Amino acid sequence: xxxxxxxxxxxxxxxxxxxxxxxxxxxxxxxxxxxxxxxxxxxxxxxxxxxxxxxxxxxxxxxxxxxxxxxxxxxxxxxxxxxxxxxxxxxxxxxxxxxxxxxxxxxxxxxxxxxxxxxxxxxxxxxxxxxxxxxxxxxxxxxxxxxxxxxxxxxxxxxxxxxxxxxxxxxxxxxxxxxxxxxxxxxxxxxxxxxxxxxxxxxxxxxxxxxxxxxxxxxxxxxxxxxxxxxxxxxxxxxxxxxxxxxxxxxxxxxxxxxxxxxxxxxxxxxxxxxxxxxxxxxxxxxxxxxxxxxxxxxxxxxxxxxxxxxxxxxxxxxxxxxxxxxxxxxxxxxxxxxxxxxxxxxxxxxxxxxxxxxxxxxxxxxxxxxxxxxxxxxxxxxxxxxxxxxxxxxxxxxxxxxxxxxxxxxxxxxxxxxxxxxxxxxxxxxxxxxxxxxxxxxxxxxxxxxxxxxxxxxxxxxxxxxxxxxxxxxxxxxxxxxxxxxxxxxxxxxxxxxxxxxxxxxxxxxxxxxxxxxxxxxxxxxxxxxxxxxxxxxxxxxxxxxxxxxxxxxxxxxxxxxxxxxxxxxxxxxxx
Amino acid sequence: xxxxxxxxxxxxxxxxxxxxxxxxxxxxxxxxxxxxxxxxxxxxxxxxxxxxxxxxxxxxxxxxxxxxxxxxxxxxxxx
Numbered sequence: 001x002x003x004x005x006x007x008x009x010x011x012x013x014x015x016x017x018x019x020x021x022x023x024x025x026x027x028x029x030x031x032x033x034x035x036x037x038x039x040x041x042x043x044x045x046x047x048x049x050x051x052x053x054x055x056x057x058x059x060x061x062x063x064x065x066x067x068x069x070x071x072x073x074x075x076x077x078x079x080x081x082x083x084x085x086x087x088x089x090x091x092x093x094x095x096x097x098x099x100x101x102x103x104x105x106x107x108x109x110x111x112x113x114x115x116x117x118x119x120x121x122x123x124x125x126x127x128x129x130x131x132x133x134x135x136x137x138x139x140x141x142x143x144x145x146x147x148x149x150x151x152x153x154x155x156x157x158x159x160x161x162x163x164x165x166x167x168x169x170x171x172x173x174x175x176x177x178x179x180x181x182x183x184x185x186x187x188x189x190x191x192x193x194x195x196x197x198x199x200x201x202x203x204x205x206x207x208x209x210x211x212x213x214x215x216x217x218x219x220x221x222x223x224x225x226x227x228x229x230x231x232x233x234x235x236x237x238x239x240x241x242x243x244x245x246x247x248x249x250x251x252x253x254x255x256x257x258x259x260x261x262x263x264x265x266x267x268x269x270x271x272x273x274x275x276x277x278x279x280x281x282x283x284x285x286x287x288x289x290x291x292x293x294x295x296x297x298x299x300x301x302x303x304x305x306x307x308x309x310x311x312x313x314x315x316x317x318x319x320x321x322x323x324x325x326x327x328x329x330x331x332x333x334x335x336x337x338x339x340x341x342x343x344x345x346x347x348x349x350x351x352x353x354x355x356x357x358x359x360x361x362x363x364x365x366x367x368x369x370x371x372x373x374x375x376x377x378x379x380x381x382x383x384x385x386x387x388x389x390x391x392x393x394x395x396x397x398x399x400x401x402x403x404x405x406x407x408x409x410x411x412x413x414x415x416x417x418x419x420x421x422x423x424x425x426x427x428x429x430x431x432x433x434x435x436x437x438x439x440x441x442x443x444x445x446x447x448x449x450x451x452x453x454x455x456x457x458x459x460x461x462x463x464x465x466x467x468x469x470x471x472x473x474x475x476x477x478x479x480x481x482x483x484x485x486x487x488x489x490x491x492x493x494x495x496x497x498x499x500x501x502x503x504x505x506x507x508x509x510x511x512x513x514x515x516x517x518x519x520x521x522x523x524x525x526x527x528x529x530x531x532x533x534x535x536x537x538x539x540x541x542x543x544x545x546x547x548x549x550x551x552x553x554x555x556x557x558x559x560x561x562x563x564x565x566x567x568x569x570x571x572x573x574x575x576x577x
Numbered sequence: 578x579x580x581x582x583x584x585x586x587x588x589x590x591x592x593x594x595x596x597x598x599x600x601x602x603x604x605x606x607x608x609x610x611x612x613x614x615x616x617x618x619x620x621x622x623x624x625x626x627x628x629x630x631x632x633x634x635x636x637x638x639x640x641x642x643x644x645x646x647x648x649x650x651x652x653x654x655x656x
Contacts, residue, residue, distance in 0.1 A: 061593040061629040068594055082597050085604040086633060093638030 045071045048080065055083040118211040124204050126150050126168055138213050139185065151209070156185060167194040171207050189215045248321070248342040251328075254335055256280040256294075268311060268342065287311050293323055294340070302327055308345065319346040354526035354540065361528070362539055365408055369401030411541045415525055418545070424552045426467035430576045433462040433471075433496055433503055440475045441494050450488040458497040463576040470549045471573070477542040478507045478569050484538060485567065486511030502555070503573040510566040519561050523547045546571075580613065580655075586620045588649055595626040600633065603654060610639060613656040622649040630654075 052074075053063040069077060112119055118135040120128055128146045136143065139155050146154040151168060170178040171194040180192040190211045197206040242249050248265035252258055258276040266272045269286055276284055282291045289309040296305065305325040310318050321342040328336045376394045380387040387394065417424070434457050445453045464471070482492045486509040493508040514522065521527045526540040543559075546569075550557045554574050561567040583606065587598045599619045609615035619630060627650050631641040634654050644651040 056593045056596075059593075059596065059629065059633055061596050061625065064593055064597075068591065077597070079597050082601045082604060085607075086600045086637065089604065089607055089637040090633075093636060096638065 045074065048074060052079045052083065055080065055087070059083065059086070115210075116212070118213075120151060120155070120209040120211075122151055122168060122207045122209060124172065124207070126152060126207075128154070129206065135211075138188070138190075139211060167192045168207055168209060170194065171196050172204065175204065183211075187215070188213060189218045247344070250281065250340040250342070251337060252281045252294075252340070253337040256282060256337075258284075259337070265342070290323065290340075290342075293325065294338070302329070308349070311342070319344055320349045321345065351526070354524075357528065358526040358540055362408065362412070365539060366405065369404040372401045373398050373405075408539060411539055411545060414545050414548075415541050418548050419525075424470070424549065426470055426552060428465055428467060428553075430463045431466045431468050431471055433464050433505070433573075436468065436471055437475060437494065437496050437505065440472055440479065444476075444479045444483065444492075448483050451483055451486065452489065452491045454491060454493040456493065456495040456497075458495070462496060462498055462503050464503045464573045465576045466553050466573050470553070474546050474549050474571065475505070475507075477546045478571070481538075481542055481569075482507050482509040482511065482567070485509065498575065499572070501575060503575055504570065505573070506568055506570040508566065508568040513563040513565050513567055514561040515563055519559055522559055522561075523557075543569075581609075581615045582618060583615065584618045584620065587626075588620055588622045590621070591623050592625040592629065595621050595623045596629045596633065599626070599630050599652075599654075603634065603637070603639075607637075610654065611656060616653060616655040619652040619654065620649055621652065624650075626650070627652065 049064060049066070056063060056079075064074075064079065069079075112130075112132050115132065115134065118138040119130075119132045120135055121130040123129055128149050128151055131146060135146075140146065144154070152166070156166075165180060165183065167178050167180045167183070170180070175196055177193065177195045180194075183190045183192045191214050193210045193212075195208045195210075196204045197208065199205040242260065243262045245262055245264065248268045249260070249262045250258060250265050251260035257278050258273060258281050261269075261273050261276075271284070282294055285291050285294075287309070290311065293305070293307055293309065305323075307323050307325075308320055309323055311321050312318055322345045324341045324343070326339050328339060330336050376398050380391070380394055414424075437457070438455060441453050441455045444451075479492065479494070486492065490510050493506075495504075495506045495508070497504055523543050523546075525544040527544075528538060528540040547557050550571055550573065556572045558570045559567065560570075583602070585599065585602045587595050590598060599617075599621075602617055602619070603610065606615055606617065610617065619626075621627070621630075627643050630652050631643060634641045640655055642653045642655075644653070
């Protein structure tokens, strides 16, 4: 090997050594850098795991273990990104919730401020935590800030530990909502509601008290109740009056249904209001005439319709009723129904009929003697010679008929006085009844020779305490009837005696007699058993006058009669004491 | 409108991986979930996940229903 070659080799070696040294140095540097980088990477993984675990702790779960997720997977899985995204959604959700809460709070505050009731929010010790403007208006006596004050010191002055009406105390004791009616503060009246609010542990954290002022409502209720009571009383009075009214009353509404009927109407129609069942009156009333009347088109006018109509009562006797039908109208003039009043006019109509009969009878009774008087006076004036021969006879006849007229006029005057309620002018004195009766019977015997008069007087002298002329009038009336209603040749028995300390007079005939309903009405004025029989004279006043005269003496009169058998009239008069 | 349902089976995973896997699926589909057009059903056999997943889901403004089925749990996540 040449020297040059050896030097060249040495040069190469040296160069290699230098290169090796350089490479070694670089390698060492690279190793150091690699160690540095590895340490940094491990630190980064550790940092990431630490952050992930921090975040997972916040989420509330366990830490992420390396064996569960290795470092390489940790980067790929990106748990920080996952948790960060989750937090972003959580924060957004909370932001929305906060916004909703703020809106809800604003709403509640607006309600709290504007509600019509006084609201107080209290802590469990009864201290005021919040209150609204209405609390100032309704409960506080002066404009003051009551936050932190005990409610009892600023509102009512109650000791809630003792007062059983303290709503707050009730809420705390029961742990439930409480309502208290009629709670008073001064002259004002409140309804109080207390409601507890609970914490997470179930403890009462707040009590919300609401005070509603019901003073005006209470006054209105009281006034309304008073009005209602007055209305009910008035209604009861009206109802009582209507129910007790002597006339039958029927009220129908706009649909023609019966809405009111009194007891008389129920008796008349045979059903009560409840039984009418809301049916139209024209469907259920038992009288065709009344239904026809209710359907009368004239009824819709405001004039009161008045008609007489026959109706059958429950006893099936036909009676005459005067129906007065009036329309009911409301304030708006709208048709609301009808009032029908039925007044029993049977008796009035009968009296009218009897008066009418009386007028015709009286005219007949007056005309007959008057014609006789006129005839004979005319004869006396125009036929002097003939009259002179019969003067006494004619004058007797004229006097007789004039007495008849005087009797009729006397009866009319008597009944007129009785009707007017005037007391009869009687002069009481001891009357020898034998003498008086005998005298009257004898007169009748002379005047009525075709009848047989039997006079029986028993028990010795009878002295009645009576008006002589009244007694004569009574006996004459009774005997007159006996003569008129018994046949020629008939016997008329007059008996006088004492009975039970009274004078008993009886007149018995065997004449026409009367039916029971005629007997019942025999003493009524103007009543005549058979008014159509003009052959039998009379005004229908005789027995009426007898009854009044006897009763004016404190006596009684009785009548027994059988058709075809005759009639007995018995009179009792007081004896002289 | 018919609701779409995605089912995510993470049985075999323990906590917190099961929570993270469920949250990743929920985050990916959050808008559709929040609009009510999608529901996610998570199947897990990790009992802890039946507490952590519903709690986190409720915090995100969603709702969940947990149903125990033989051997595992069915967690329904919806609006």
